[in-house]
Amino acid sequence: MSARIALVVVSLILSVLIGLALKGDGASSSGTEESSDKKIKIGLSMDTLEEERWKRDRDMFVARAEALGAEVMVLAASSDDTQQIKDIDALITNAVDVIVIVPHDGAAMAKGVEMAHQAGIPCIAYDRLITNCDLDLYITFDNVRVGELQAKYLVENLPKAKKNKIVRIYGAKTDNNALLFKQGQDNILNSYIEKGIVEVIHEDWAADWNPENAKKICDAAITNHGTKFQAVLASNDGTAGGAIQALKEEGISGSIVVTGQDAERSACQRIVNGTQSMTIYKPIKLLAERSAEIAFAIANREVVIASDKTDNGKKEVPSLFLEITAVDKNNMMDTVVADKFHSKADIYGE
Secondary structure (H helix, E strand, C coil): CCCCCCCEEECCEEEECCCCCCCCCCCCHHHHHHHHCCCCEEEEEECCCCCHHHHHHHHHHHHHHHHHCCEEEEEECCCCHHHHHHHHHHHHHCCCCEEEECCCCCCCCHHHHHHHHHCCCCEEEECCCCCCCCCCEEEEECHHHHHHHHHHHHHHCCCCCCCEEEEEEECCCCCHHHHHHHHHHHHHHHHHHHCCCEEEEEEEECHHHCHHHHHHHHHHHHHHHCCCCCEEEECCHHHHHHHHHHHHHCCCCCCCEECCCCCCHHHHHHHHHCCCCCEEECCHHHHHHHHHHHHHHHHCCCCECCCEEEECCCCEEEEEEECCEEECCCCCHHHHHCCCCCCHHHHHCC
16 A cells, blocks of 8 residues: 555546456447446445444445436445345346445455456445455555554553553454554554553454444453553544443543544544544545546446555455545644534534
């Protein structure tokens, strides 16, 4: 995940030369003319719509795709791999031109990509990588960088003590992004751990990114080690919220550094109220709209260019990485509010 990419505009649409396993005419002009005679159908297979963040992705993706003239069929699997495979099958049956997938389990969804390719339909992995398959494109944020910014904020805001004790709450093991967040965190933390400045007293994975599972992890840390720790390195806002609930029950919320990501409204409210320390703002609108534009271009057999690649275990997948920003109470107005991701009233209650 190195270079930042420059997207090439083709026919006023963000496009990507992806060496796509496009079945059919490829990117010929005749293929584009043929596709213009029919309405483009985009399939959007989502892991879940139970979190605020994913509802935003869906709404912005659909709005942009429809503005381009496409029809979008959205199916959500409620974090069930079997259901998500059924959803892919349904999208194939409905003869969509391209499928955009937010996988619950990146390994399990390799089967979905294979099914789509057998039907001649290209697949884009949205935000989460699908592993060990002939995936056509991966568009996401720089997830290693997310972890690095979380850990960097944590170490810079720890008390100036000889040794600081922290709890680490990772995401879902089934989500490749969770591994990348941890990798980024490790990039920063390892040297502090080796020097004895930071000690990890408890760590675990929160199944399905469930806040209740995160609360159980924090409860276990408190049961086994007491409340004399300085920070919780939580991998997203949902797990941060679960941890903060455990801290509240002990009467120590607000005195512990707690990280997060996604800039969920509830997390931003916690930040300005002092119970969560930071989040990572990922411009979801940019991700959703670029993904919709790219899906539309691919469905039209447009020529598209991506200069990054990601090894998914089977191939180097053409990839697009978008930038992210660490946000706390000091730059909330300049980032989340300025971009109209949330209104000032929604966050500050004014």
